[in-house]
Amino acid sequence: MNRLLTNNSKKLGSLILLSFVIAGMIACQKKSSTQTNHASAANCESKASITYTVHVKPIMEASCTNCHNNSRRADGISLSDFTNTKDAFMNHNALCTVHQSGGCSPMPRMAAKLSDETITTLDCWVKQGCKE
Numbered sequence: 171m172n173r174l175l176t177n178n179s180k181k182l183g184s185l186i187l188l189s190f191v192i193a194g195m196i197a198c199q200k201k202s203s204t205q206t207n208h209a210s211a212a213n214c215e216s217k218a219s220i221t222y223t224v225h226v227k228p229i230m231e232a233s234c235t236n237c238h239n240n241s242r243r244a245d246g247i248s249l250s251d252f253t254n255t256k257d258a259f260m261n262h263n264a265l266c267t268v269h270q271s272g273g274c275s276p277m278p279r280m281a282a283k284l285s286d287e288t289i290t291t292l293d294c295w296v297k298q299g300c301k302e
């Protein structure tokens with residue numbers, strides 16, 4: 171009887187562990203797929219090659235770097251150079267924040283939403299692989 175109980179609780183333990191692992195996997199997938207969904211849904215045909223230096227940097231400087239720079243990193247994020255901006259858009263949820271469609275904090279904080287045109291530029295920058 172005792173042995174049966176320990177066996178069962180061991181099984182229950184691994185079952186619980188397994189469900190945490192699965193939940194974790196789903197959560198991660200969800201995060202990265204929201205990113206790529208925004209980018210892949212964008213129509214980039216009319217957009218020539220988008221680069222950080224020409225297109226994205228001015229957008230960041232107009233709307234984001236006040237709070238996200240190398241000395242003031244709101245939420246640990248800097249958007250004031252190519253490497254950090256690429257990281258925020260490729261690996262974190264920066265696209266999600268400008269789309270303001272839920273699942274992340276809307277950005278820019280305490281300011282008007284970026285124009286559709288500007289958001290599409292950012293989507294297409296990501297879709298084209300975040301060129302410098």
Ligand code: HEC
Nearest residue numbers: 233234236237244245247263264267274275277278279280
């Ligand atoms: C007025 C200051 C301010 C501006 C301007 C601003 N941010 Fe933020 N940002 C914050 C603060 C504070 C946080 C952390 C708290 C929060 O999530 O609201 C944050 C968080 C974030 C996050 C993490 C959000 C999350 O849910 O994980 C991202 C990504 C981000 N900002 C991107 C941007 C982008 C892109 C812009 C420009 C379009 C921008 N921010 C403009 C202050 C700002």
